[in-house]
Amino acid sequence: MAETFPRRVVGKRRFALGFWAWLAAGLGLLASAAISRQSEFAWLAVFPLLLAVTLKAFSEGLFEMQLSETSLAISEGRPISFDSIVRVKALSGNSKLPASSFPILIRHAAGHFVIPAKVDHPSTELLAFLRAQAPAYVLQLDPRLNEFLAKQEELFGDRVAIYVGENVTIEESHWSVVKAILATSFVCSVGGIAAYASGLGNDGALILGIISIVTFVVTGLITLIVHSRSHGAKNVETAGLVVSPGGLAMIQGDLIGELRWEEIRSAKLSK
Numbered sequence: 001m002a003e004t005f006p007r008r009v010v011g012k013r014r015f016a017l018g019f020w021a022w023l024a025a026g027l028g029l030l031a032s033a034a035i036s037r038q039s040e041f042a043w044l045a046v047f048p049l050l051l052a053v054t055l056k057a058f059s060e061g062l063f064e065m066q067l068s069e070t071s072l073a074i075s076e077g078r079p080i081s082f083d084s085i086v087r088v089k090a091l092s093g094n095s096k097l098p099a100s101s102f103p104i105l106i107r108h109a110a111g112h113f114v115i116p117a118k119v120d121h122p123s124t125e126l127l128a129f130l131r132a133q134a135p136a137y138v139l140q141l142d143p144r145l146n147e148f149l150a151k152q153e154e155l156f157g158d159r160v161a162i163y164v165g166e167n168v169t170i171e172e173s174h175w176s177v178v179k180a181i182l183a184t185s186f187v188c189s190v191g192g193i194a195a196y197a198s199g200l201g202n203d204g205a206l207i208l209g210i211i212s213i214v215t216f217v218v219t220g221l222i223t224l225i226v227h228s229r230s231h232g233a234k235n236v237e238t239a240g241l242v243v244s245p246g247g248l249a250m251i252q253g254d255l256i257g258e259l260r261w262e263e264i265r266s267a268k269l270s271k
Helices: 017-036 039-044 046-058 123-133 143-159 175-198 203-230
Strands: 008-010 064-067 071-074 085-090 104-108 111-115 161-164 240-244 247-252 255-259
Touching (some): 039 203, 046 175, 104 123, 143 240
Antiparallel strands (some): 008 064, 085 104, 104 111, 161 240, 240 247
16 A cells, blocks of 8 residues: 555544534524513423433444555444445435545445545545555446447447446435434423423423423434435346447346337437
8 A cells, every 4th residue: 555645544623513503503592581471482492402411322433444455444334345335336425525435335245335425635635545445346237238238349340339327325314303303392292291290390391291201203214215216226236237229128127129120119318
């Protein structure tokens, strides 16, 4: 490994806007309760204050990657040999970030992880280094397309393009926020309803419980929908497409077929 390349890559600290916003909202409600002498505001302050605490508790630690001559390790975890890496891929970055900053997907024999865009080294240089260390990525085309591919390459040579399916890997950077909201709303719903039912709380406790129940249900449903959509695509890894001047052939699961260009009546980009 070149000595000029850092042996330690660290993610940049991000300003915890959510924590400070909810903390300010909770303190504001407490101040309102003290000024107006309305204890309902104090009960309502429980949700934002507790959410600020859970956001801090569930927040992800700072990304850290150690590089050696033959392997890398994430946050002092087990070393991952460069030879075990099967894919190094640049993911779409945030348009507000510099062009040299973008997430990097690393697939290896035991799983995958994502290097965040905001690290203390340019993503472009890090991507080039990791690709140089890892074995060359080889497209694994379904064997059932080999016959079509061979015929097209015989006719058109290098004018034939090959594409394979790949599951989209999304940084689960919002999962900690979801866990914090679910934990906070669950505790507040139980605590608020219990306090009101036992007579220890007033209408503020009841409102806190109702708002928390609604928040818990809505957040849970949205999470389930997003999770099912992100994992709903089947046989994506086995999908393949061969495109040539003579036509195209594709496969996904049990669906397989060939088309000549003159047979295509229309085509449009789906969402």
